[in-house]
Amino acid sequence: MQLEYKQKLIKNKEGSIISPIGFTAAGIHTKVKRKRKDLGVILCDVPAEAAAVYTLNQIIAAPLTVTKESISSEGKIQAVVINSGNANACTGSQGMLDAYTMRDTVAKHFSIKNNYVAVASTGIIGENMPMDKITPGISQLVPEKSSEAALSFNESILTTDTMMKSTCYEVEIDGVTVTMAGSAKGSGMIAPNMATMLGFVTTDANIANEYLRTALKEITDETFNRITVDGDTSTNDMVLVMASGMAGNDSLTPEHHEWENFIHLLKQVCEDLAVMIARDGEGATKLIEVQVTGAYTDEEAGMVAKSVVGSDLVKTMVFGSDPNWGRVMMAVGKSGVKLDPNKIDIALGAHTLLLHSEPTNYVETELTKYLNNDKVIINIHLNCGSGTGKAWGCDLTYDYVRINASYRT
Structure with missing residues (x-):
């Protein structure tokens, strides 16, 4: 996309996944992993416009199937729950039941509709989910709007990663500040297209999910689909974008006079995360x-x-x-x-x-x-x-x- 950007992006060095208006997050240790936090959530004050892209591997993990179902219902997501340490992939009918249980438990815990919940998992393939740890863990999730909460979330989604991956930018659209932030995990099994990665992007921009979906697909091809570590594509890859619409700008469409500023914002966040994943390839030094x-x-x-x-x-x-x-x-x-x-x-x-x-x-x-x-x-x-x-x-x-x-x- 060769576009002329009208406004300069401002990088918020202190920003995080909860910086856009309307978002909170949490991350806790449920003992699925030995030491590090392993269960996280992003929560929006309102049902957010949502779009996602998924792995092209024909073997698709249960959480992705459930998330696709949730987004296709109304195009909105209010909460996304993520666990690390177990991918819930190649786990048959029990894996689907466990993914639905995670979705339903989150919906009940936060008093929101089931189809407003997305589910993501990462970790070992082929082992049943330790639901005796994850289900009660969900009830302990208390999302907050603090730097500590954002760091806890960032840690909770990691597997073999050696560093957290987070970025945040702001740009002016329609005279108001629009903020976008991202958090990701990924270190190995990284190959175009997509990667063994989970990427989560939040923004307070006002944009309908159909236009968000189009923008994300195009930008994914220029960012996340341009990284590789080892030539393998995972079963659990997903990038999810949530837009709260609370910044107060006019609804964004390709005809909006500042559409290119939004595209610039989304591309920069996605490129930052993609480069961080490539830099953190398993065993990488360069x-x-x-x-x-x-x-x-x-x-x-x-x-x-x-x-x-x-x-x-x-x-x-x-x-x-x-x-x-x-x-x-x-x-x-x-x-x-x-x-x-x-x-x-x-x-x-x-x-x-x-x-x-x-x-x-x-x-x-x-x-x-x-x-x-x-x-x-x-x-x-x-x-x-x-x-x-x-x-x-x-x-x-x-x-x-x-x-x-x-x-x-």
Whole structure:
């Protein structure tokens, strides 16, 4: 989406998932996990306009089925409950019953309609839910509008993550401040499209769910669908957006004169969360950003970027600080897009390796030094058109194998 943004976004460094008007949150430890908090909730004062995108894996966890049902009912969600430590995936009819029990228990606890509750789970696949811990835990959830409550929620959704992932921005629309914030988890089993991730976005913007859904789908393709860690797509992936409408702006539609400001806001929040997930890949030591220009279309530029950042050989090249640019060239070529193999430029940061597919007189020691940074940018110019695109990932390390070899034990 090439749009001209009329207003500058303001990053709220102290903001969190509860910063938009109308939202509170909580997170507690129910002992599903040994130590960290493992059950959280986001609650809105009113039924919020809602939209979501889900995993493309054909094996879909029970909570996603229940959430789809809730949103499709009226397009509104007032509460979302999330547990970590157990994915409630591949658990058959009992898993569906447990997901419905979570939804119904939350609805009763907060005195809201069942179809106003979304459910999300993350953790081990194939084990029945410990409902003897989760059900009574729900009754202990007391959402608050405080930084402590937001941090507790952020912790409650993590699995193998090494850090919490949260962001918040503000922008002026119709003369009022509109706030949007996001919180996410994700570290492994991350691959386009989507990732083994849960993303939650709250905003006080006034927007109908049909327009929110359209915006989220387009922006997901440019953010969450542009990250990869290991090439695997999970059964539980979901990004959910809730809009309370309490900021007081006129209802947003694509015809609204400041629609692009809302799109900018949503894209920045989603991109922040996506990059944090890529940076926190299991065992990762470096963030990889691939920037592609000169493709025939933006879509094809994105395909090239995803191909490069998803290549295990490129990932290990970055991990080993080995400027083996042939691996980048290989990944460009297997992307499936139309290109001229004799016109490709490649650079690592400011260090040019190829010009029109001819090697330059680069200094290898300088490239190695650059690859030792904790963020590596690979620039690729196809010199074919005006299409641009980005993708994000991380290096592939020995620790990735160690973490996943002992995930259950």
